[in-house]
Structure formats: structure tokens, C-alpha cells
Amino acid sequence: MEGLSRDFFLEDTRKVAKNLLGKIMVRNLPEGKVRGKIVETEAYLSHNDPACHASRGKTKRNEMMFGPPGRAYVYFIYGMYYCFNVVTREKGRGEAVLVRALEPLEGIDIMKERRGVEDFFNLTNGPGKLCQALGIDKGLNGVDLLEGDLVILDRGEKPEIEASPRVGIRVARARLLRYYIAGNPHVSGISRSKIKEIMENKGATQN
DNA sequence: GGTGGGATTAGCT
DNA sequence: GCTAATCCCACCA
Numbered sequence: 001m002e003g004l005s006r007d008f009f010l011e012d013t014r015k016v017a018k019n020l021l022g023k024i025m026v027r028n029l030p031e032g033k034v035r036g037k038i039v040e041t042e043a044y045l046s047h048n049d050p051a052c053h054a055s056r057g058k059t060k061r062n063e064m065m066f067g068p069p070g071r072a073y074v075y076f077i078y079g080m081y082y083c084f085n086v087v088t089r090e091k092g093r094g095e096a097v098l099v100r101a102l103e104p105l106e107g108i109d110i111m112k113e114r115r116g117v118e119d120f121f122n123l124t125n126g127p128g129k130l131c132q133a134l135g136i137d138k139g140l141n142g143v144d145l146l147e148g149d150l151v152i153l154d155r156g157e158k159p160e161i162e163a164s165p166r167v168g169i170r171v172a173r174a175r176l177l178r179y180y181i182a183g184n185p186h187v188s189g190i191s192r193s194k195i196k197e198i199m200e201n202k203g204a205t206q207n
Numbered sequence: 208g209g210t211g212g213g214a215t216t217a218g219c220t
Numbered sequence: 221g222c223t224a225a226t227c228c229c230a231c232c233a
Contacts, residue, residue, distance in 0.1 A: 042225070051225070052225090056219090059218080059219095060218090076216070076217070077217090077225065078215070078223095078224065079215030079224095080216080081227070083225060100225085126227070127226075128227060166225070168225055192208090
């Protein structure tokens with residue numbers, strides 16, 4: 001397991017979004033360490049992408065999107081939730097990758113406590129949920145993800161990737177800028193019965 | 208199993 | 221005023 005280079009975040013944002021799948025988010029909290037594998041991301045581009053916060057220029061809210069690559073862009077949404085993004089491309093470009101879901105690996109009890117739920121499959125399967133589980137809020141806006149209490153590590157995984165339209169976005173529906181690990185039960189929006197089905201198949205193939 | 212509304216704030220028109 | 225890169229619960233089938 002090793003850290004990512006600055007160059008990792010300089011590439012095409014769609015490529016970074018896909019490359020982030022299978023990487024490990026590590027968060028150090030007062031209660032202990034929390035780790036999760038990234039299983040779902042979305043790309044937000046600076047050109048010809050009206051859904052991107054940076055598409056109408058720099059504001060107080062989105063200024064971190066125009067900062068250097070490999071840093072966090074955290075914003076507040078719907079009056080209650082935070083969303084966590086990774087800044088990509090060269091400084092001033094205004095592109096980022098939204099992390100939409102994780103597979104919990106370590107610190108499950110801490111996540112349950114912070115989320116206020118017991119269900120293992122309802123801890124980090126959504127952008128607002130994973131921020132709550134990992135204690136990510138406005139205070140982490142702009143922090144460097146190569147070092148500190150919130151970092152992303154490489155475990156050398158090369159998952160099978162599928163693409164779809166972005167979630168909750170009305171414009172640019174034709175563009176497939178959402179990426180996720182095929183068949184992973186922690187991807188957002190999967191029904192209870194589908195999760196059960198996936199887990200049963202997994203058990204069958206492993207034995 | 209699926210849907211519709213409420214919570215609650217910042218930013219934009 | 222309205223909408224938003226969301227989530228949860230009550231309610232219906």
C-alpha cells in the first residue's frame with residue numbers, strides 16, 4: 001500500500017475518476033482510524049459541462065476547485081450534507097472528481113456511531129453518507145490528500161469499471177461521467193434485494 | 208417493492 | 221424566491 005503521486009491527479013479528470021476506483025481512503029479521527037475502498041466516482045469538467053460548480057467561474061464556495069491538484073474540495077448541500085471531491089488537472093482549471101461511495105474496510109464501529117445506523121450496507125453508499133461516516137466537513141475543504149489526516153492510498157487494484165449518467169444531475173444526461181466498480185454492493189442506489197443477491201452469488205463463487 | 212415530501216442552508220436570479 | 225452533485229421516513233401496494 002503506497003501513497004499517490006501529485007501527477008496522478010494531473011491527468012484527464014475522467015481518467016482520474018476511473019483510476020480512483022479501488023483506491024483506499026484513510027481518515028484519522030479522534031476515535032481511531034477509518035478506512036474504505038472507493039467504489040463509485042463522478043467526473044466534473046471545466047469545459048462544456050454546465051453541471052460543474054466551476055462552470056460559471058470562481059466563487060467563494062468553489063474556489064478550492066481552482067486550487068492545486070490532489071486537494072479536497074468539500075461543499076455543503078441541501079442544508080444538511082457535505083460532498084467530498086478531489087481536485088484534478090493543473091491549478092486554475094476548475095475540475096474535480098466527486099467520491100460517491102466507499103466499501104467500509106476498517107473502523108466500522110466508528111462509522112456506525114457517526115452515521116447513527118447499524119446496517120453495514122448503509123454506511124458509505126452515498127456522497128453525504130460517506131462524509132458523515134468519515135467525519136468530513138467544511139474544515140477539510142482544501143486539505144492536501146497526499147499527507148495529513150485524510151489521505152488516499154494505492155493498493156494496486158485494477159477493478160472492472162462500468163459507466164452511467166451522473167446522479168442528481170439534470171443537464172448533460174447523455175454524458176457517461178459516473179463510474180463504479182461492477183457488481184460491488186456498496187455502490188449507491190442499489191436495492192436491498194439486489195445486495196442480497198450479490199452477496200449470495202459472492203458466497204457461491206468463493207466456495 | 209416503490210414513491211413523495213420534509214429537513215435546512217448557501218448561492219444565484 | 222427557488223433550487224441544489226442528499227438522505228430518511230412514512231405511506232402505499
